[in-house]
Structure formats: C-alpha cells, structure tokens
Amino acid sequence: MKNLIRSLIILLPLFGIYFFFNILTEEKFYPGADFRSFEVPNFELSALDIDVKYTSEDFDNEFLMNVWASWCITCRVEHGFLMKLNNDGYNIVGLNYKDNKSDALGWLKKYTNPYSLNIHDPKGSLALDMGVTGAPETFLVKDGIVLVHYSGEVNKVIWDNVFVPIIKENKMFQ
Amino acid sequence: MIGEISHFFTIIASCLFLLSFIFSTRTYQSNHNIEILVSRVFSYGFYFILISFLLYVWLAIQSDFSIKYIAQHSNKELPVFYKISSIWSAHEGSMFLWILFLALWSQLFNINLSKKNILKAPAIGLLAFILFGFLMFLLFTSNPFEVILPIAPINGADINPVLQDPALAIHPPFLYLGYVGFVIAFAYNTAFLIKGDMDINWERVVRPWSLAAWILLTIGISLGSWWAYYELGWGGYWFWDPVENVALMPWLAGTALIHSLYVSSRTKALKSWTILLSISVFSLSLFGAFIVRSGIIDSIHSFANDPQRGLYLLGFSAILITISLAFYAYRLPVLISTNLVVSKSKEAFLSINNIIFATLIFAVFLGVMYPLIFDFMYGERISVGPPYYNTIFAPLTFLASIFLVFSVGSLWKRSSQLFFINSALSASILLSTLITLYLVSLFNDFNWWFVGGLFSSFLILFRYLILIIYSFYEGNYFNKASAIAHIGLGLLILATTFNASLSYEKVINIKPGETYTAEAYEFTLINFDLINESNYDSVRAKFSVKDINSLNKVFFLYPEKRKYFIRGQITSESAIKITPTKDIYMTLGDQLDNGYWVVNIQYNYLIRLIWIAAGVMCLGALATFTQSYSKK
Numbered sequence: 073m074k075n076l077i078r079s080l081i082i083l084l085p086l087f088g089i090y091f092f093f094n095i096l097t098e099e100k101f102y103p104g105a106d107f108r109s110f111e112v113p114n115f116e117l118s119a120l121d122i123d124v125k126y127t128s129e130d131f132d133n134e135f136l137m138n139v140w141a142s143w144c145i146t147c148r149v150e151h152g153f154l155m156k157l158n159n160d161g162y163n164i165v166g167l168n169y170k171d172n173k174s175d176a177l178g179w180l181k182k183y184t185n186p187y188s189l190n191i192h193d194p195k196g197s198l199a200l201d202m203g204v205t206g207a208p209e210t211f212l213v214k215d216g217i218v219l220v221h222y223s224g225e226v227n228k229v230i231w232d233n234v235f236v237p238i239i240k241e242n243k244m245f246q
Numbered sequence: 247m248i249g250e251i252s253h254f255f256t257i258i259a260s261c262l263f264l265l266s267f268i269f270s271t272r273t274y275q276s277n278h279n280i281e282i283l284v285s286r287v288f289s290y291g292f293y294f295i296l297i298s299f300l301l302y303v304w305l306a307i308q309s310d311f312s313i314k315y316i317a318q319h320s321n322k323e324l325p326v327f328y329k330i331s332s333i334w335s336a337h338e339g340s341m342f343l344w345i346l347f348l349a350l351w352s353q354l355f356n357i358n359l360s361k362k363n364i365l366k367a368p369a370i371g372l373l374a375f376i377l378f379g380f381l382m383f384l385l386f387t388s389n390p391f392e393v394i395l396p397i398a399p400i401n402g403a404d405i406n407p408v409l410q411d412p413a414l415a416i417h418p419p420f421l422y423l424g425y426v427g428f429v430i431a432f433a434y435n436t437a438f439l440i441k442g443d444m445d446i447n448w449e450r451v452v453r454p455w456s457l458a459a460w461i462l463l464t465i466g467i468s469l470g471s472w473w474a475y476y477e478l479g480w481g482g483y484w485f486w487d488p489v490e491n492v493a494l495m496p497w498l499a500g501t502a503l504i505h506s507l508y509v510s511s512r513t514k515a516l517k518s519w520t521i522l523l524s525i526s527v528f529s530l531s532l533f534g535a536f537i538v539r540s541g542i543i544d545s546i547h548s549f550a551n552d553p554q555r556g557l558y559l560l561g562f563s564a565i566l567i568t569i570s571l572a573f574y575a576y577r578l579p580v581l582i583s584t585n586l587v588v589s590k591s592k593e594a595f596l597s598i599n600n601i602i603f604a605t606l607i608f609a610v611f612l613g614v615m616y617p618l619i620f621d622f623m624y625g626e627r628i629s630v631g632p633p634y635y636n637t638i639f640a641p642l643t644f645l646a647s648i649f650l651v652f653s654v655g656s657l658w659k660r661s662s663q664l665f666f667i668n669s670a671l672s673a674s675i676l677l678s679t680l681i682t683l684y685l686v687s688l689f690n691d692f693n694w695w696f697v698g699g700l701f702s703s704f705l706i707l708f709r710y711l712i713l714i715i716y717s718f719y720e721g722n723y724f725n726k727a728s729a730i731a732h733i734g735l736g737l738l739i740l741a742t743t744f745n746a747s748l749s750y751e752k753v754i755n756i757k758p759g760e761t762y763t764a765e766a767y768e769f770t771l772i773n774f775d776l777i778n779e780s781n782y783d784s785v786r787a788k789f790s791v792k793d794i795n796s797l798n799k800v801f802f803l804y805p806e807k808r809k810y811f812i813r814g815q816i817t818s819e820s821a822i823k824i825t826p827t828k829d830i831y832m833t834l835g836d837q838l839d840n841g842y843w844v845v846n847i848q849y850n851y852l853i854r855l856i857w858i859a860a861g862v863m864c865l866g867a868l869a870t871f872t873q874s875y876s877k878k
Binding site for chain 2: 074077078079081082085086089091092093094095096097103145146148149229
C-alpha cells in the first residue's frame with residue numbers, strides 16, 4: 073500500500089506531463105494557424121501603386137497573401153522573411169490593410185518591396201470578409217481557395233511547420 | 247547600446263547562477279568555504295539581473311524602439327507610468343519581470359538565512375538552478391532584447407486601450423510576486439528532502455516566506471478581479487475563467503500550506519502532508535505559467551506564441567517537479583509522523599479543512615483539465631462553467647467554516663469539548679441561527695446556498711467577536727492575526743452570499759426619451775453625445791436615474807462606447823454609481839436597426855465588501871509578522 077502511494081506520487085504528475093507533451097507536439101498545434109479552407113470572397117479594390125482595379129476573378133492561381141500596414145511593427149519584423157520567400161520565387165500578394173496610401177508607398181520604398189502586386193484595402197473590407205483581426209496575417213491560396221490562414225508573424229519555424237506541409241500536400245509552387 | 251549591455255548582463259547573471267548551482271553540488275565535502283561561495287556567487291548573479299532589468303526599464307522610459315519588444319508594446323505618447331508597465335504587458339517582458347521577482351525573493355532569502363543553517367547551500371543552489379533554467383527559457387525562446395535592424399520605427403505601436411489602466415498595470419506584479427514567492431518553501435523543503443536530516447526545523451524557516459507570498463498573491467488576485475469588474479465591463483468579481491482558475495489553485499494550496507505549517511510547527515503532526523503542499527504550491531504556479539504561456543488555453547489573458555515555449559516550460563517544470571517528488575517519495579517512510587492526530591483537537595479540525603482544501607483544488611484542476619482532455623480524446627470543444635464550480639465550492643466552504651469555528655478555542659494535542667458544553671460555541675451557533683432565520687424570511691430567499699452562506703459567515707463572525715470580547719474582558723491572550731484574517735473570511739462569505747442572492751441584471755432595449763423602471767429606480771435615456779478624441783470616437787449615453795425609495799433623488803449615469811482608430815477596437819466604459827449597499831452598474835451595448843439601444847443594468851450588492859474582505863484577510867496575515875516579532 074505504501075509503495076503504491078509512493079509510486080503514484082511520481083507517476084501521476086508524469087502522466088500529466090506526458091499528456092501535455094502529446095498536445096504540444098500534435099502536428100498542427102500552432103496557435104494562430106487555421107486550416108479550414110474557404111473561397112476567396114468577392115471584392116473589387118484598387119491597386120496600391122498603379123491605377124488598376126482588382127476583382128476576385130484575378131486571383132485564381134497559386135500565391136501567398138500577406139496582410140500588412142505601415143503602422144504595423146510586426147510587419148517590419150516579418151519583412152525580412154518575406155523578402156527571402158520572394159527571392160526563393162514565391163508569389164506574394166500584398167493586402168495593404170487600413171493604411172494610408174502615401175505612408176504605405178513610403179514604407180515599400182524604404183524597406184524594398186517583397187510583393188508582386190499590392191491591393192489597397194483602406195477600410196479593411198476584404199480583410200474583414202477573410203477573417204482578418206489584425207496585421208500581419210498570411211493566407212495560402214490555391215485556385216481561389218484559401219488553404220491556410222495564419223495570424224501573426226511568419227518566420228522560418230512557422231513557415232516550415234505550418235505552410236510547407238500544406239504546400240507539399242497540394243503540390244504547389246512547382 | 248544600453249540594450250546590448252542589459253542583454254549581456256542577463257547572460258552574465260545566467261552564468262553566475264549556473265556557477266552557484268555547480269558549487270552547491272560540491273558541498274558534501276563539508277567545506278565551509280564553498281558554502282559561502284554558493285551564497286556570494288548567487289548574490290552577484292542577483293545584482294547583474296537587477297541592473298539588467300533597471301536598464302531595461304530605462305530603455306522603456308526612453309522609448310528605445312530599436313528593441314523589438316518595446317517597439318511593439320509601447321508608444322512615444324504614453325505617460326511614463328504606462329511606458330514602464332508596458333514591459334509586462336506581453337510574454338517576453340512579463341517573463342523577465344517574473345524572473346526578476348524570482349531572483350529577488352531568492353536573494354532576500356539568501357541574505358536572511360543564517361550561514362550556519364546546513365540547508366542554506368543546497369537550497370540556494372536549487373534556487374540558482376531554477377533561475378538558470380528560466381533565464382535560458384527567456385534568452386532562447388522569448389528574448390526581450392531582440393533588436394529591429396536596420397532602422398528603428400519612430401513612434402512605436404498603437405496602444406491597446408484596455409491595457410491602459412492603473413489596476414492592470416499593478417496587478418500582474420503582485421500576482422507574480424505571490425506566485426514565485428512560494429519558490430522559497432519549495433526549494434528549502436526539497437533541500438530538506440535531499441539531505442534527509444529529520445531533525446531540521448524547516449517549518450519555522452519556511453512559514454514567514456509562505457505567508458508573505460500568500461499576502462501578495464491575495465492582493466494580486468483581488469486587484470485582477472477589481473480590474474475585470476470596472477474596466478473590462480464584465481460586471482462581476484469572478485468568472486471562473488481558466489486563467490483565474492490557475493491563479494486560484496496556488497492560492498488555495500498556499501492557504502492550506504500556511505495553516506498546515508502552523509500545525510506541523512506546533513505538534514509535529516502532518517509533516518509529510520505539509521511538505522507535499524509546499525511542493526504542490528510552486529508546482530501549481532508552474533502549471534499556471536505553463537497554461538498561460540503555452541497557448542494551450544484561449545483566454546483574454548493568454549499570450550499567443552509558438553509551441554517551442556510550451557515544450558521548454560513543460561520540460562523544465564517536469565524536471566523540477568519530478569526531482570522534488572522523487573525525493574519526497576523516497577523519504578516518505580521516515581517523514582510520516584509518529585505523532586498521531588488526537589481527535590477533536592485543534593490539529594484535527596485543521597486536518598479536516600486541509601482535506602476540504604485539497605478537494606477544492608482538485609475540483610478546480612478538473613474544471614481546467616476536463617475541456618482539454620475532452621478536446622484531445624474526442625476533438626470537440628466543451629467548456630466548464632460557473633454552475634460546476636459553484637455547486638462544489640459553496641457546500642465545501644460552508645463545511646470548512648464549521649470546522650474552522652470548532653477549531654477556535656480548541657487545544658493543541660488535546661481533545662476539546664464540543665457543542666453545548668462549550669458556551670462560546672453554542673452562543674455563536676444560536677446567534678447565527680437566529681439572524682439567518684430572520685434574514686431568510688426578510689429576503690424571502692430559501693435557497694440552500696443562501697441559508698448556508700448566511701449561517702456559516704455569521705457563525706465565523708460571532709465566534710470571533712465572542713472570542714475578542716471575552717479575551718479583552720479577561721485579559722487573555724488570543725491570536726489576533728488569526729482573528730482578523732478569519733473575520734475577513736466571514737465578511738467574504740457574507741458579501742458573496744448576498745451578492746449572489748440579491749444581485750439583479752436586466753438587458754433592456756431603450757431609445758432616447760424612454761423610461762425603464764427596474765426595481766426601485768427609474769432609468770430615463772436622455773440623449774447621446776458623440777465625442778471625438780485624438781485616438782478614438784465615442785458614443786456616450788446620458789441616463790437620468792430616479793431613486794424612488796429616497797425622495798425621488800436624481801443622479802446621472804454616462805455609459806460609453808469607444809472605437810479606437812488604429813486597431814478598430816471597441817471598448818465599453820461602464821458607468822457605476824456606488825451606494826452604501828450596492829453598485830448600480832450600466833453598460834452600453836449595440837445599436838439596433840430600429841433606433842433602439844441595448845443597455846445592460848446591474849445592481850451588484852455588497853460587491854465592494856468582497857474586496858474589502860480580501861484586504862482584511864491580508865491585514866490579518868500581515869499581523870502574524872508583528873506577533874512573531876513581539877514574541878522575540
């Protein structure tokens with residue numbers, strides 16, 4: 073009986089630790105990552121830098137969409153990694169969120185532009201439809217379907233663990 | 247530059263703590279010099295971490311936005327007070343503060359403990375190991391010193407308006423001070439278990455430190471509850487939110503610990519149980535830190551982050567807890583006291599309440615864990631809400647109050663006379679029965695918890711009042727600290743009982759010009775003001791409230807809704823009118839399509855007494871310090 077109590081004292085906490093270890097190492101346990109797919113909602117917004125209107129029909133290929141703003145500090149932090157992705161040949165669409173045009177253009181000029189094109193969403197209407205709650209957020213889109221929605225800074229760890237498995241699974245960017 | 251120095255000092259501090267720990271493992275050679283070295287090196291480590299933190303505060307005051315963390319959480323326009331408090335508004339900085347407090351407690355302990363104490367070197371060594379582990383966590387997974395290159399942003403982040411509040415700015419430091427304060431009992435008792443010398447009187451050493459930690463934890467929890475009430479617009483004092491619960495568990499365990507320590511130091515009974523408690527309190531604090539910082543639970547308190555942090559915290563906590571429990575299990579046969587608990591003695595009643603506290607802790611633990619286990623096994627989300635906690639907490643609290651009252655006036659190691667032979671006890675039972683019957687019929691509320699709550703709170707209050715009056719009259723000694731603290735408990739039960747029974751909440755739809763009558767008050771919505779401030783727009787309603795019971799006296803309430811520009815965040819500013827017995831609490835909801843507004847009206851009875859009662863409990867605990875000093 074006494075030995076039973078003695079072993080339980082050690083085994084019960086170890087069991088709890090094992091349980092939490094399992095939760096934390098579950099493949100998709102990344103707070104901020106959402107893997108429920110949905111269609112890119114209908115929209116019509118102008119480009120940030122040129123006088124063009126984009127609609128949802130223009131976006132039926134494969135790309136990453138990054139929500140950013142010049143007032144967003146984390147976007148500055150994330151910028152370096154986006155540049156790397158851009159150099160590696162990934163197509164990144166910028167969604168400039170609740171920002172003013174001249175600030176945003178100044179930001180791109182100052183820090184260099186990782187985006188292939190930029191949608192200007194000053195009121196955050198498209199962002200709202202896509203479930204954006206702040207900046208930065210990043211979407212992985214294939215054929216007009218959002219496969220990954222990540223809230224927060226994308227860095228190497230997040231990229232390798234959240235995005236790369238889905239990209240491989242869907243044979244994208246080949 | 248200062249940023250780099252601060253960073254570097256933290257690294258030096260980690261090395262010094264590691265060194266102190268390594269030295270402490272060499273003390274078996276019973277070389278006295280090495281024991282002094284352990285303590286010295288530890289002190290140096292503390293000074294480095296202290297200077298490092300002060301430099302960091304300086305950086306925050308200067309708004310040095312080349313530091314990523316400060317840039318993300320502070321702003322040039324903030325008052326200095328909030329610039330400093332922004333340090334602990336998110337994960338990295340609050341972890342830094344947590345570690346600073348851990349070092350502070352340990353250093354105070356290091357200074358105060360006599361050199362001759364043979365457990366000093368191993369205990370300090372263990373504290374150094376804990377500090378080293380958490381500093382590695384800080385430096386490798388949550389570095390607050392990271393810089394933004396090449397150019398720093400100019401203004402910093404926009405400010406989360408909810409976080410600009412004095413109660414929020416000061417409640418985390420108190421909570422952390424309380425949480426980590428229990429590390430002293432943990433480290434010292436683990437050192438005791440490792441050494442295994444049963445003659446050491448560890449209760450005397452550990453007790454004041456645990457009491458101090460308990461006081462700070464109580465203050466921290468109360469401030470948090472107050473903040474949620476008037477700033478978040480939650481309209482109550484406790485919500486059984488997972489993060490509140492992980493703070494409540496160490497508090498319950500800490501309460502049991504300070505009582506159990508008292509028993510062990512007086513009677514030599516319950517020793518093994520007290521040691522298990524001292525290990526549990528700090529383990530529960532670690533559990534809390536893990537839950538909040540791993541992202542396992544979603545709550546307004548939790549910090550979003552990556553799983554590496556969770557894994558590190560889990561691993562390090564596992565090491566600490568397993569080592570400590572392994573030694574506990576190993577020493578258990580010799581720890582179990584030969585002094586048995588005499589039935590109906592003071593220690594017997596305290597033991598029963600210990601069991602009740604253990605049950606409460608387990609109930610909260612289950613409430614926190616159950617949704618996680620369910621989600622893990624079945625992939626479904628469920629939540630455990632207030633009804634579960636209330637049904638368990640109410641009857642057990644009443645039961646604990648009764649045993650508490652039995653323990654008053656009972657004797658150590660001797661059986662006491664109960665019930666009708668004991669006149670003070672029977673007088674309190676009689677008086678509280680009468681007043682309960684009177685109040686129950688007055689308020690016409692026959693709920694079991696209302697009756698039970700009234701009876702147990704009055705039982706405690708009357709028993710201590712009789713004790714105080716009798717002792718003054720006879721000039722007898724009585725434990726004043728305990729009397730004050732338990733009167734606080736009686737008031738707390740009284741206030742929560744009345745609050746639960748009488749409080750009134752109504753959600754109404756109203757448009758300007760209309761009047762709504764809720765119990766004894768008439769609310770008339772007069773108009774709305776639109777206010778444009780520099781960083782938000784606000785809609786402010788003006789209500790005139792007529793108090794029918796007191797000569798139709800009229801006052802005004804201005805509940806408000808703000809929309810902040812940059813984040814688009816909407817906050818609700820509740821309007822509160824304080825009267826002697828209750829708060830009239832109003833929050834503005836949404837506007838409906840037909841021009842009506844949703845408004846929430848609450849009468850919160852005796853809610854202020856809840857925080858006052860918590861304050862009285864703290865005062866009582868504080869008084870134990872003056873008592874133990876005057877005895878010397």
